[in-house]
Amino acid sequence: MADKEDPKKGKRSKGTSKEVCGYPLSIFFIVVNEFCERFSYYGMRAVLVLYFKYFLRWDDDLATSIYHTFVALCYLTPILGAIVADSWLGKFKTIIYLSIVYAIGQVAMAVSAIHDITDTDRDGTPDNMTFHVVLSMVGLLLIALGTGGIKPCVAAFGGDQFGDHQEKQRRTFFSVFYLCINGGSLLSTIITPILRAQNCGIYSKQKCYSLAFGVPAALMMVALVVFILGSGMYYKAKPQGNIMLDVCKCIGFAIKNRYRHRGNQYPKRKHWMDWAEEKYEKLLIAQIKMVLKVLFLYIPLPMFWTLFDQKGSRWTLQATTMNGDFGLLVIQPDQMQTVNPILILTLVPVMDSLIYPLIKKCGLNFTPLKRMTVGMILAALAFVCAAVVQLQIDKTLPVFPSASQVQLKLLNMGNKTVTVQLQDNEPAILAPAQVSDEYFVFDTDQITVLATAGSTTVHRGISFTKGKRQKLLLPLDLNKEWVQIDDLNSKPEEGNNAIRFVNGKNAEVNVSSAVANFGIIQPFHYSNYSLIKNGKVTFNLQSGSESCEYSRDFGFGSSFTFLIPNNLTFGQNCQEEITSAEDIKPNSVHMALQIPQYFFITAGEVMFSVTGLEFSYSQAPSNMKAVLQAGWLFTVAIGNFIVLIVAELAKLPKQWAEYVLFASLLVAVCIIFSIMAYFYTYIDPAEIEAQFKKVDDDDEDDKSKQQKAEIEMVKRDSVSSSEDDEKSK
Numbered sequence: 001m002a003d004k005e006d007p008k009k010g011k012r013s014k015g016t017s018k019e020v021c022g023y024p025l026s027i028f029f030i031v032v033n034e035f036c037e038r039f040s041y042y043g044m045r046a047v048l049v050l051y052f053k054y055f056l057r058w059d060d061d062l063a064t065s066i067y068h069t070f071v072a073l074c075y076l077t078p079i080l081g082a083i084v085a086d087s088w089l090g091k092f093k094t095i096i097y098l099s100i101v102y103a104i105g106q107v108a109m110a111v112s113a114i115h116d117i118t119d120t121d122r123d124g125t126p127d128n129m130t131f132h133v134v135l136s137m138v139g140l141l142l143i144a145l146g147t148g149g150i151k152p153c154v155a156a157f158g159g160d161q162f163g164d165h166q167e168k169q170r171r172t173f174f175s176v177f178y179l180c181i182n183g184g185s186l187l188s189t190i191i192t193p194i195l196r197a198q199n200c201g202i203y204s205k206q207k208c209y210s211l212a213f214g215v216p217a218a219l220m221m222v223a224l225v226v227f228i229l230g231s232g233m234y235y236k237a238k239p240q241g242n243i244m245l246d247v248c249k250c251i252g253f254a255i256k257n258r259y260r261h262r263g264n265q266y267p268k269r270k271h272w273m274d275w276a277e278e279k280y281e282k283l284l285i286a287q288i289k290m291v292l293k294v295l296f297l298y299i300p301l302p303m304f305w306t307l308f309d310q311k312g313s314r315w316t317l318q319a320t321t322m323n324g325d326f327g328l329l330v331i332q333p334d335q336m337q338t339v340n341p342i343l344i345l346t347l348v349p350v351m352d353s354l355i356y357p358l359i360k361k362c363g364l365n366f367t368p369l370k371r372m373t374v375g376m377i378l379a380a381l382a383f384v385c386a387a388v389v390q391l392q393i394d395k396t397l398p399v400f401p402s403a404s405q406v407q408l409k410l411l412n413m414g415n416k417t418v419t420v421q422l423q424d425n426e427p428a429i430l431a432p433a434q435v436s437d438e439y440f441v442f443d444t445d446q447i448t449v450l451a452t453a454g455s456t457t458v459h460r461g462i463s464f465t466k467g468k469r470q471k472l473l474l475p476l477d478l479n480k481e482w483v484q485i486d487d488l489n490s491k492p493e494e495g496n497n498a499i500r501f502v503n504g505k506n507a508e509v510n511v512s513s514a515v516a517n518f519g520i521i522q523p524f525h526y527s528n529y530s531l532i533k534n535g536k537v538t539f540n541l542q543s544g545s546e547s548c549e550y551s552r553d554f555g556f557g558s559s560f561t562f563l564i565p566n567n568l569t570f571g572q573n574c575q576e577e578i579t580s581a582e583d584i585k586p587n588s589v590h591m592a593l594q595i596p597q598y599f600f601i602t603a604g605e606v607m608f609s610v611t612g613l614e615f616s617y618s619q620a621p622s623n624m625k626a627v628l629q630a631g632w633l634f635t636v637a638i639g640n641f642i643v644l645i646v647a648e649l650a651k652l653p654k655q656w657a658e659y660v661l662f663a664s665l666l667v668a669v670c671i672i673f674s675i676m677a678y679f680y681t682y683i684d685p686a687e688i689e690a691q692f693k694k695v696d697d698d699d700e701d702d703k704s705k706q707q708k709a710e711i712e713m714v715k716r717d718s719v720s721s722s723e724d725d726e727k728s729k
C-alpha cells in the first residue's frame, strides 16, 4: 500500500485506516496484539523457573542460568527480526511469520509439560525426561526468536501508521502501547501462577504446568488473529532491499576511502561518512549518519537497564528478608514485582496528562533526552532507597558465627532443672523442657561443660565444628549420650519458615500437618527441617493411640525448634505444653518499605523507557525504523550482562554497598549521557529524506532536460544535415 498525498493538507496520511478522534483505527489492532503477546510472554516466564525446578527436576543453579540465558536471548533476537523486516519481508509479514513461530514455541512448551505423555508407570512423574527437556528447549528457542523478532517490528509498525502531521498522536500511541505491555504482563503474572497451582492429569493429578503454558499459547494465537484482522487497514511500508548490507558496505567504503586519502593534501570533509560520496547516494549516507548519531547516544544507556532488571533478582531477594503481611493481604516476596506494572498503569497517564503539560506550562522545554536523563536519576534514587532499606534489614538480621566461631544453644529434654556451666560463662539454669534464649558464642571448638541435675553432676569436654550454630540436647539421664544437632546457618530461603521437632518423650511421636510431614520421631531424637509458608499451621502429634494438636502462626523467614516435653499429657490440645525455641527471628522490616524504591524505578522507567521507545522511532530514517528499535532493545540485553559482570567483579560484602555502587555508576553514566545529549540536535528524518529526494529529482530533471536537449540537437543536426544533403543533391 503506497503513501497517499492529502492535497488539502499537503500532508501525508497513511494506509486505508479510518480515523477515530484523530487516530488511525489500525492501531487498535496493534495495541491489542501487544497486550496479548505480552500476556503470553510474561505469563510463561512467571512459572518458568518453577517448571525447571519441579517438573524437569533441575537444581537451582541450572534453573536460574537457563532462565537468564533465555531472557537475554529474547533481547538479542530483535536485531534479527529488524533486519528481516527492514531489508526483506517488511514489518507486516515479519510479524505474521515470527508470531507463528512464537505460537508454535508456546504450544511446544505446553505439550512438554504434560507428564502423562511419558508417564508409562502412571506414578505421576515423567519417565522419559529427555523428551520433556528437548521439547521445552526447542519451545524456548522458538519463543525467544518469535518474541524478540517481532518486538522491534510491532513498535515501529505502530509508529508507521501515523502521518507526519500526527506527531502528538504518535507520542500518545507509544504511551498506550506501554500501558498494554504492562496491563498484559500484570494480568498474566497473576493468572498463570494460579493455573500452575491447579492439579491436572489423565492418569495422575500433578501441578498443572501444561495449563500455565497452554493459556499463554492460546493468547499468542489470539494476538496473531487480531493482528491479521487489521490487515486491510494497515499502512505497510515496503522494505527497500538489503538495507543492512548496503549500510555495512557504505560504512566500510567510507572508512577505506578516508584511510586512502589520509594525507594533508586532501581537503577535509565535514563528516567521515562523507568519504563514501564517491560511490554511494547522498540519501543513504544521510540516513546512515542519522542512525549512527542515535546509536552513539545509546552507548551509556545499558546502565539504566542494569539497575532496572535487578527488580527481579536482588530486590526480590531483599523482599525474602522482609515481612509481607499487609493485614487483609499477604504478599509473597516475588509478588512484590507486580508493583512495577501496577505503578506503570497509573504513572503513564499521570505523566502524560498532568506532569508533562504542567512542565510545559512553566515554560520549560522538557525534551525527550532531558526526560531520559531525569529517568536515570530517578533509577539511581531508587537504588539509594534500596540501600537504606537494606541497612534497616541488616540491623534485624541474626548474627551468624564467623568461620572461627561456634554458637551454641542448650535444650533440656529432661524433667528436672539442669544447671549448665559452659567454659567460664555464668551458669545457665534450664527448667524441664526449656531452651536457652540466646546462643552462647565461643572462639574455640573444644568446650568444657559441667551439668548438674538433682544429685547428678557430669563434666564433659565436647568438640564442636567452627563456623556452625548448634544445639546441645541434654538427655533425661545426664550420664547418657548428649546429642549435638546443627541449626540453620542462614535465613530460610524465599521468606519460608524452617521448622523442626525434638522428641523429648520416651516413645515415638508422629508429627504431621497440612503443609508438612515430619514423620515418626524416635525418643530423644529430632526431625529434619521442613520449610513452611507464612500463616497459621496446625500440627498433629500422635503417639500410639494418643494424639493432640498444636497450632502456631508463622511470619516470614523464621526458624523454630519445637520440643515435645518428656511429660506431654496428650490432652485435647498440647498448646500449653510444647516448648518453642526461636532460633531465627521472623522478618520484622515490612515489605511496604520497598514501595518508594519501586515508585522511583517505575517513574524512571516511564521517563526513560517510554520516551526512548518514541525517540528511537522518531529519529530513525524511514527504512531503518525497526533496526533502531532493535538497537534500543539491544541496550536492555547489554544491561543484563553488566549486572552479572559488576556483581561478580565488585563482590561487595554488604548488599547495601552494592546498591550504592550501582546508583553511583548510574549517576556517573547519567552525567556522560547529559553531555552527549546536550550536543545532540533533533532531526526530522522525513524532512531530510525529502530534501535529498528533491535534490535527486532536480538532478533527474536537469539530466532529462539535458538529455532531451541533446536529442533535440541530434535530431536538429540530422534534419539539417539531411536538408543539406538534399540541397547538395
Ligand SMILES: CC(C)C[C@H](NC(=O)[C@@H](N)CC(C)C)C(=O)O
Pocket: 042, 178, 181, 182, 185, 186, 340, 341, 344, 605, 609, 633, 636
Ligand atoms: C524494553 C522492556 C524492558 C520494556 C517492557 N517492560 C516493561 O514495560 C516492564 N515494566 C514490564 C514488567 C512486567 C517487568 C517490555 O516490553 O516488556
